[in-house]
Amino acid sequence: MKNRSFCFKVKVSKVAHLLSTxxxxxxxxxxxxxxxxxxxxxxxPDAAMEYAEYFVDNGTGNPLAVVQYPAGEYxxxxxxxxxxxPFEDPYVAAFNHQTQEWQGPFRAGTxxxxxxxxxxxxxxxxxxxxxxxDEGYIHIFYGGHGGDKHHGKNPLGNVHHGANKNSISxxxxxxxxxxxxxxxxxxxxxxxxxxxxxxDIYLFYRxxxxxxxxxxxxxTDNGRSYSEPVSFLKHKRxxxxxxxxxxxxxxSKGNGDDIIVGFDYHVCWDGGAGVNGRGHTTERHDAHxxxxxxxxxxxxxxxxxxxxxxxxxxxxEQKTLALDTGDLWTFNGTVKLDDSGSPHIAMNYGKxxxxxxxxxxxxxxxxxxxxxxxxxxxxxxxxxxDSRGDFIVSSPDNxxxxxxxxxxxxxxxxxxxxxxxxQSFLKTKELLRRPNATFAITALIxxxxxxxxxxxxxxxxxxxxxxxxxxxxxxxxxRPLSDATLEKDASVFKKLQ
Numbered sequence: 001m002k003n004r005s006f007c008f009k010v011k012v013s014k015v016a017h018l019l020s021t022x023x024x025x026x027x028x029x030x031x032x033x034x035x036x037x038x039x040x041x042x043x044x045p046d047a048a049m050e051y052a053e054y055f056v057d058n059g060t061g062n063p064l065a066v067v068q069y070p071a072g073e074y075x076x077x078x079x080x081x082x083x084x085x086p087f088e089d090p091y092v093a094a095f096n097h098q099t100q101e102w103q104g105p106f107r108a109g110t111x112x113x114x115x116x117x118x119x120x121x122x123x124x125x126x127x128x129x130x131x132x133x134d135e136g137y138i139h140i141f142y143g144g145h146g147g148d149k150h151h152g153k154n155p156l157g158n159v160h161h162g163a164n165k166n167s168i169s170x171x172x173x174x175x176x177x178x179x180x181x182x183x184x185x186x187x188x189x190x191x192x193x194x195x196x197x198x199x200d201i202y203l204f205y206r207x208x209x210x211x212x213x214x215x216x217x218x219x220t221d222n223g224r225s226y227s228e229p230v231s232f233l234k235h236k237r238x239x240x241x242x243x244x245x246x247x248x249x250x251x252s253k254g255n256g257d258d259i260i261v262g263f264d265y266h267v268c269w270d271g272g273a274g275v276n277g278r279g280h281t282t283e284r285h286d287a288h289x290x291x292x293x294x295x296x297x298x299x300x301x302x303x304x305x306x307x308x309x310x311x312x313x314x315x316x317e318q319k320t321l322a323l324d325t326g327d328l329w330t331f332n333g334t335v336k337l338d339d340s341g342s343p344h345i346a347m348n349y350g351k352x353x354x355x356x357x358x359x360x361x362x363x364x365x366x367x368x369x370x371x372x373x374x375x376x377x378x379x380x381x382x383x384x385x386d387s388r389g390d391f392i393v394s395s396p397d398n399x400x401x402x403x404x405x406x407x408x409x410x411x412x413x414x415x416x417x418x419x420x421x422x423q424s425f426l427k428t429k430e431l432l433r434r435p436n437a438t439f440a441i442t443a444l445i446x447x448x449x450x451x452x453x454x455x456x457x458x459x460x461x462x463x464x465x466x467x468x469x470x471x472x473x474x475x476x477x478x479r480p481l482s483d484a485t486l487e488k489d490a491s492v493f494k495k496l497q
Contacts, residue, residue, distance in 0.1 A: 052467075053432075053476040054458070055093060056105055058085050058486040059466030061122030063457040064440040066333060066388055067250060068127045069192045071442040071455055075132050079445060079452040080175065082128040082140060083468050086489035087114030090128035090142040090167070092175045095470060095477055097449055102479050105486070108169075108178045111143040113162040119491075122464070126162050131193040131446075133201065133222040136172030139193065141165070146209035147187035154187045157212020157235055164188030164205065168223065183226050184217055192251045194259055196294060202259060204251040210268045210280070211235050211244045213310055216251075232292070232299065233263065234310035242273035245313045248284060248332045250443075255341055257295040262322075262335030262345045263288045265313060275352065282357045284330045287323040287347040287366055287376075288316055302343065302368055322373045323366050325349050329358035333388070334443050338396040342368045344422065346391055346401075347376060363387045363403060365422040379416050379425045380405050390443040390454065397421045402431075402454050402471075404439040411437040413456055413471060431471050434458055440466075452477060464489070 063084040064071060072081035078096050085091035088111040093104035113123040125145035132138050144164030147154055151163060163186040170177040188205040195201050201219040206212055207229055214233035217226040233247040249263035264284045271279040290307060292299050299307040301319045308315060322345055333346030345366040353359035362385065364376030379401050380387055389403035401416040412433040416425040432439070440457040448454075451472035458467040465488045470477040 050481040051478045052481045052484040053478050054467035054469045055081075055095070055102055055477065055479045055484055056083070056085075056091070056486055057465060057467045057484055058091075058105075058488050059083050059457045059468045060086055060088060060489045061464060061466075062124040062440055062459065063127065063466050063468065064442050064455055065127055066390060066441065066443045067190045067192070067248070068129045069250065069252065069334075069443045070130060070446040071128065072130055072445040072452075073132050074445055074447045074449045074452060075136075076173070078173070079449055079470065080130060080132070080138060081445070081452075081455050081470060082108070082130040083455060083457065084124070084127045086487070087111065087491070088122065088124070088126055088143070089114060090126075090140050092128075092130065092138070092140065094175050095452060097451060102483065104175050106175050106178070108140045108175075109142055109165055109167040109180050111162065111165075112148065113143055113145060114489075114491075116148070116161050123161055125189050126164075129191040129193050131195060131201065131223070132173075133195065134199040135222050137222065138169040138173070138175065139201075139223050140167045140178070141184070141188075141191035141193060141203065141205075142167070144186065144189045144191075144205075146189055146206070146212065147185075151186045154208045154212065156215065156229065156231060157187070157206075157208030158210070159187065160209035162189075164191070166223070181224075183224065185215075185229055187212070188215075190248075192249075194251060194253050196253065196257065200294065202251075202294070204249065204259075204261075206247075206249075207231070210246050210266065212246070214247055214249050214263075231310035232261075234312050235268075236312065241267075242270040244268040250332055250334050252335065254291060254337055257293055259292040259294060260335050260337065260343060261290050261292065262332065262343075262347075263290075264330045264332045264347065265316070276354065278354075278356065282329070282331075283352075284332070285325050285328070286321060286330065287325070287332075287345050288320040289322045289335060289343055289345060289368075290320045302373075322368070323347065323376055325376075327352065329361065331361045331388075333363065334390045336391065336393045338393040340370075340396050342370060342396065344368075344391070344393050344399065346379075346389070348386075348388060349376070360384060360386045363389060363401070365391070365399065365401075365418070365425070367422050369421075374422070377422055377424065379403060380414070381427065382406065386438075388441050390441075392444065399425075400428075401425065402441070402444065404441040404456060406438065407433075409436050410434065411439045411458070413439055413441065413454075415473075429473070431473075431475050432456065432469060436460065450474075
C-alpha cells in the first residue's frame with residue numbers, strides 16, 4: 001500500500017512538473033510574441049505579419065507642406081500628426097513611443113474645399129495645422145483658401161475658395177472625437193499656430209487669396225475664442241507696374257515673449273502683365289525678417305528699430321531685408337534662432353525658366369552674424385531641382401537640415417549638416433528613398449522626438465493617393481500593412497494636382 005501511494009505521488013509529481021513546464025513554455029511563447037510585435041512596430045518586421053514603412057496610404061493631393069505649421073507635436077510620450085486626407089479633410093493619428101503603437105487616423109473636420117461646386121482638381125491649400133493647448137486639448141486649423149464668395153466680402157483682401165475652420169478634440173489628448181467651433185475668420189489660409197509660455201495662442205495666416213493682408217488672431221482662453229484679426233503685412237496696389245504687393249510668411253516662437261517671422265515678397269501681376277505677359281504667376285523675391293514682442297505689441301527689425309504696422313513693401317525693403325535675390329524667384333521656408341539669439345533663415349530659390357512657377361528652387365541658408373546678414377548658402381549638392389525642408393540650430397555653428405530632394409527620378413529625404421555656422425553643408429544621412437516619386441515635407445514637428453522629426457508624403461504621378469511617413473533620425477516609423485491600408489477618396493477629376 002505504501003509502495004502504491006509512493007508511486008501515485010511520484011506520478012502526480014511528474015504530471016505537475018510537466019504541466020508547469022508547459023505553462024512556462026506557453027508563457028515564454030506569449031512573451032516572445034509580444035516582444036516580436038513591439039520590435040516589429042519599431043521597424044523590425046515580424047515574419048508572420050507584413051509591415052509598411054508608411055503609417056497611412058490615404059493622403060490626398062498634396063497632403064503636407066512646410067507653411068502649415070506645426071503639422072504635428074510630441075507631447076507626454078506621444079507624437080500627434082495631421083495630414084490632408086480624403087476630400088481634403090483633416091486627419092489626425094498618434095504614435096506612442098513607449099508601446100510603439102499607432103492610433104487612428106481619425107477625421108477631425110469637414111473641408112469645404114473638398115466639396116466645392118464644380119471641383120475638378122485638388123485645391124491643396126487647406127492642409128491641417130495642429131496645436132495642443134495648456135489643458136491638453138488638440139486644435140486643428142484647416143480648410144481655407146481665402147474663403148468663398150458665399151461668405152460675403154473679405155474686409156482685408158479678396159476671396160477664392162473654402163472656409164478656414166477650427167476643430168478641437170472633445171477630450172484632452174484624445175484624437176477619436178472632434179468638435180467644429182466657429183471662432184476664427186473663414187477667410188484664412190496657410191495657418192501657423194503658436195503657443196506662448198503663458199498659454200496665449202496666436203494664429204497667423206493670410207486673410208484671403210493672393211491680394212490680401214497677413215494677419216494674426218490671439219486667444220487668451222486656450223483657443224476657445226479669438227480676438228479680431230490684426231494685420232501685420234499689407235497688400236496694396238502698385239503705381240509703377242500692373243501688380244499688387246503681396247507676401248508669404250512663416251511665423252514661430254522666438255525667445256521669451258517674441259514671435260519671429262521670415263517672409264518673402266510676392267509680385268501679384270494682373271492678367272496679361274508681368275514677364276513675357278504671363279500674368280498671375282508665383283513670382284516671389286528676397287528674404288525678410290522681423291520680430292513681434294507679444295507683451296508690448298511692438299514689431300521691430302534685426303537692429304531693434306520699430307516698424308510701422310501693417311508693414312508695406314517700401315518699409316520692408318528699407319528695414320527688414322535679409323537677402324536681395326535679384327532676378328531669382330523664391331519660395332519661403334522657415335526661421336530659427338540660435339542660442340545667441342541670432343536668426344537663421346531657410347529660403348528656397350532658383351532661376352526663372354519661363355514656367356508659371358518660374359522654375360525649380362533649391363534650399364539656401366541665411367544667417368545673421370551679429371552685424372550683417374550672410375549670403376545664401378546652398379544646403380544640398382544638387383545643381384538643379386527642387387528641395388524643401390526645415391532645420392535645427394543646436395548651436396551657432398551646428399545646423400541640421402531635414403530635406404526632401406531629388407536624385408534623378410528618385411525622391412529622397414536626407415539630413416544635411418553644418419559645423420561651421422552654415423558656410424557649407426555635408427550629407428550625413430539618407431532617411432528615405434523611393435523611385436519615380438517626390439516627397440512633400442512638413443516643418444519639424446513641435447518639440448520633436450528624435451524618432452519622429454518630420455511628416456512626409458510620397459507623391460506619384462500614377463495615383464492621387466499618397467503614402468504618409470513619420471520620419472526620425474532612425475528612418476520611418478513602421479506600421480502593420482493592414483492598419484496602414486485605408487479607404488481612399490474615390491472622386492474622379494479631369495486634372496489632378
